[in-house]
Amino acid sequence: MNPRRILQIVGTAELITLALMLANLATVHLPAVSHLLGPLHGLAYTGTVIVAALVSGGHHRVWLWSLVPGIGGLLAARVASPTETARRFPGDEL
Numbered sequence: 001m002n003p004r005r006i007l008q009i010v011g012t013a014e015l016i017t018l019a020l021m022l023a024n025l026a027t028v029h030l031p032a033v034s035h036l037l038g039p040l041h042g043l044a045y046t047g048t049v050i051v052a053a054l055v056s057g058g059h060h061r062v063w064l065w066s067l068v069p070g071i072g073g074l075l076a077a078r079v080a081s082p083t084e085t086a087r088r089f090p091g092d093e094l
Contacts, residue, residue, distance in 0.1 A: 003055045004080050010047045011066075011073020017041035018070045048073035055080050 017040050024033045052066030052073065059081075066076040 007077040014044035
């Protein structure tokens with residue numbers, strides 16, 4: 001699988017968990033939902049930063065964009081060059 005695609009998937013998971021946490025906070029604020037989604041969001045955020053650092057290939061702006069909470073993973077995936085990732089990871093083209 002293309003590393004850029006992995007970054008998109010992890011970034012989407014980060015955005016979804018953040019949206020669900022904020023929706024829970026704005027509506028019913030169930031502690032059980034917070035206890036479940038908090039660690040999941042933290043894991044997704046950490047995974048986004050790690051995958052972005054692996055995909056970046058020395059381009060600091062890719063992993064710096066991943067540090068933005070919520071949409072950082074999707075922004076980093078957009079900034080990551082598909083030709084550069086294909087050159088570093090042969091056989092992973094779409």
